[in-house]
Amino acid sequence: xxxxxxxxxxxxxxxxxxxxxxxxxxxxxxxxxxxxxxxxxxxxxxxxxxxxxxxxxxxxxxxxxxxxxxxxxxxxxxxxxxxxxxxxxxxxxxxxxxxxxxxxxxxxxxxxxxxxxxxxxxxxxxxxxxxxxxxxxxxxxxxxxxxxxxxxxxxxxxxxxxxxxxxxxxxxxxxxxxxxxxxxxxxxxxx
Numbered sequence: 358x359x360x361x362x363x364x365x366x367x368x369x370x371x372x373x374x375x376x377x378x379x380x381x382x383x384x385x386x387x388x389x390x391x392x393x394x395x396x397x398x399x400x401x402x403x404x405x406x407x408x409x410x411x412x413x414x415x416x417x418x419x420x421x422x423x424x425x426x427x428x429x430x431x432x433x434x435x436x437x438x439x440x441x442x443x444x445x446x447x448x449x450x451x452x453x454x455x456x457x458x459x460x461x462x463x464x465x466x467x468x469x470x471x472x473x474x475x476x477x478x479x480x481x482x483x484x485x486x487x488x489x490x491x492x493x494x495x496x497x498x499x500x501x502x503x504x505x506x507x508x509x510x511x512x513x514x515x516x517x518x519x520x521x522x523x524x525x526x527x528x529x530x531x532x533x534x535x536x537x538x539x540x541x542x543x544x545x546x547x548x
Contacts, residue, residue, distance in 0.1 A: 363435060365443035369516050371435045372427060373524050376509050379423035381530045383505060386416035387498055388534040401541040418478045424501065425470045427508055428463060437508075440515065447519040456518075459511050466504040469496040 363371065389409060392398045402409050429436045437460060445453060476482040476490035485493065513524040 365440065365447070366520060366522075368435050368440045368443055369512065369520070369522075369524070372437065372440060372512055373516075373526075375423050375427060375435075376505065376512060377526060377528055379420045379427070380505050380509070380526065381528055382416045382420035382423065383498075383501060384529065384531040385534055386413060386420060387502075388531040388538075389413045389416070390498075392534075392538055397542060397545075398538055401538065401545045405541075420501070421470055421473045421478050424505060424508075425467065425474045428460065428467045437511075444515060444519040448515070449518075452518055456511065456515060459507070459514075463504060463507055463511075466496065466500055469494045469500070470504070472496075 389412065392402065426434070427437055430438050432439070441453070441456065441460070448456070472490060472494040473496070476485060476493070477487050481487070482490055509524075509526045513526070516522050516524050
């Protein structure tokens with residue numbers, strides 16, 4: 358096992374933070390995309406168009422990079438692979454095998470996020486447009502939501518089994534965005 362400067366408990370904390378930020382970024386990105394389907398909301402957002410467009414792109418980049426990084430296989434970064442090595446002596450073999458099966462079940466979505474990370478966010482593919490890379494990834498918002506939910510449950514399970522510590526994933530940012538957009542609509546109507 359490669360030595361790590363972060364003990365297992367801290368790795369869990371760091372992965373928890375990454376997953377929370379990925380969820381927040383995804384929820385806000387999805388909320389902004391949904392907001393564009395309502396003509397009144399689009400009109401309310403128009404005076405702030407550069408803010409909303411820039412924010413939507415930044416949120417996309419954020420959740421793609423963070424979601425991908427959870428299961429990346431680098432040996433020099435905090436990720437699920439390194440965490441599993443760090444907690445292997447704290448979790449029964451049968452349970453660890455089940456956890457590794459869960460990780461494997463998330464790999465197809467992780468690979469799709471990798472396409473977005475590698476061809477749209479981190480680099481622009483020379484031979485493909487961003488739209489073609491999206492088509493290649495063939496990933497839906499529902500699939501991303503499920504991936505994040507399963508990754509959160511998996512990390513919670515590891516934390517519980519290794520340290521008898523529960524993790525909370527209870528920040529819901531989309532309702533706050535809806536409140537903001539509603540306030541903008543009300544303000545627009547008043548003016």
